[in-house]
Amino acid sequence: MNLSAGKKIIFDMDGVITGEERYWDAAALTVWELIFSERFLNIEHPSGLPVFKTGLSLREIAAVRRVIFCEDQVISFFKQRAVNSNWDLAFLTFSFQLLSLTRYLAGRGISFKDLYDGREGGLEKGITTGELSLMRSSLTAAGGDGWKPSFQDVLTDWAEEARGGELMKKLRNIFPPGYGQIFGKSGNAPSSSSLWKDTQEIFQEWYFGEEVFKVNYGKEPGVSGKEGLISREEPLIRVSAIKAALSELKRLGWKLGIATGRPMNELFHPLEQMDIWKYFDANSVVTFDKVTKVEKILGENFPLISLGKPHPYSFLKAYWGEEKSNRELASAAPPLPQQGMCWVIGDALADLLAAREAGASFIGVLTGHNGSNNKELFKNEGAEAILPDITCLPEFFTKDNL
Numbered sequence: 001m002n003l004s005a006g007k008k009i010i011f012d013m014d015g016v017i018t019g020e021e022r023y024w025d026a027a028a029l030t031v032w033e034l035i036f037s038e039r040f041l042n043i044e045h046p047s048g049l050p051v052f053k054t055g056l057s058l059r060e061i062a063a064v065r066r067v068i069f070c071e072d073q074v075i076s077f078f079k080q081r082a083v084n085s086n087w088d089l090a091f092l093t094f095s096f097q098l099l100s101l102t103r104y105l106a107g108r109g110i111s112f113k114d115l116y117d118g119r120e121g122g123l124e125k126g127i128t129t130g131e132l133s134l135m136r137s138s139l140t141a142a143g144g145d146g147w148k149p150s151f152q153d154v155l156t157d158w159a160e161e162a163r164g165g166e167l168m169k170k171l172r173n174i175f176p177p178g179y180g181q182i183f184g185k186s187g188n189a190p191s192s193s194s195l196w197k198d199t200q201e202i203f204q205e206w207y208f209g210e211e212v213f214k215v216n217y218g219k220e221p222g223v224s225g226k227e228g229l230i231s232r233e234e235p236l237i238r239v240s241a242i243k244a245a246l247s248e249l250k251r252l253g254w255k256l257g258i259a260t261g262r263p264m265n266e267l268f269h270p271l272e273q274m275d276i277w278k279y280f281d282a283n284s285v286v287t288f289d290k291v292t293k294v295e296k297i298l299g300e301n302f303p304l305i306s307l308g309k310p311h312p313y314s315f316l317k318a319y320w321g322e323e324k325s326n327r328e329l330a331s332a333a334p335p336l337p338q339q340g341m342c343w344v345i346g347d348a349l350a351d352l353l354a355a356r357e358a359g360a361s362f363i364g365v366l367t368g369h370n371g372s373n374n375k376e377l378f379k380n381e382g383a384e385a386i387l388p389d390i391t392c393l394p395e396f397f398t399k400d401n402l
């Protein structure tokens, strides 16, 4: 019987090796486009924000993000509430402005039914981003531009104790009567709505840029001229230092794996560009698309199964590779690695919780969004070690720590 897949170190990516800065830029640009572009809500630009266009300077991108995320306070707000996906970050930020707009319209006696009655699919079908223009027309008919977005408003206590996916439900429930249907019929999670899917696609257009988007999606983007933020990705620490650390860990006999919320093509290209893909064992890499594929297959028997972190599946899969079946790894009592054979390196609570469930040892690094503020959290949650960044790993694994 094979009791071990050997010695492996599994890395989370964002906040550990890659930065999330370009994702946050893409999220801010997505919200900005949905609110101010002529194709969607077409609201008049407040001062401090560039007029909608697709070719932006770095300064203009920074200005958009500063306003939309209120100096990044909105990013912290959602991170602290365990929102891990940056698609969700864009969607929730935009939806909160939609909440404000629909309250404004409802206050003027304009109902969801007034706006969307008679449309194809009926009132039960959630709206698309293309149908946002109906709200715009109605706003004009109601007397012009009385409504303005206010990006600070999200930073209140509307979410109460809600975390992760619960935030979406919470938000839907506080829409004016009838307006929750913009996300589809009642009971439909906003994250499975047409608006979410459209928002994700606009995000991908900004992140990939026109040319890569066309290749990846096999269709034209909604608007041309986006340059792509992916080519501007920067590592969190010097590439030469990352390379030195990874190659030393390999020399010490560790196999290196990855468990990340990034899709494969958003992982491979930046790592290849930094010339560090070669250090990782391809059979020990688990990405967003792999996890959703398995969710779909297993979902036929277990609907609503969610295998993303903090579920231990992605770390277990990265550890065991093809040795164990997905059904075993997704089960309530999965096969665990032998003590000390599997180490997880992460920057967030979701990584620590997933690592613990996966029977792995956890090292928290302080290069994530919360920086050194995570020290206390990792300590209280029982991390085996807390290190400033991944360049400290070879020394840790050389000492008598194991």
Ligand SMILES: [Mg+2]
Binding pocket: 012, 013, 014, 015, 016, 346, 347, 348, 368
């Ligand atoms: Mg991370």
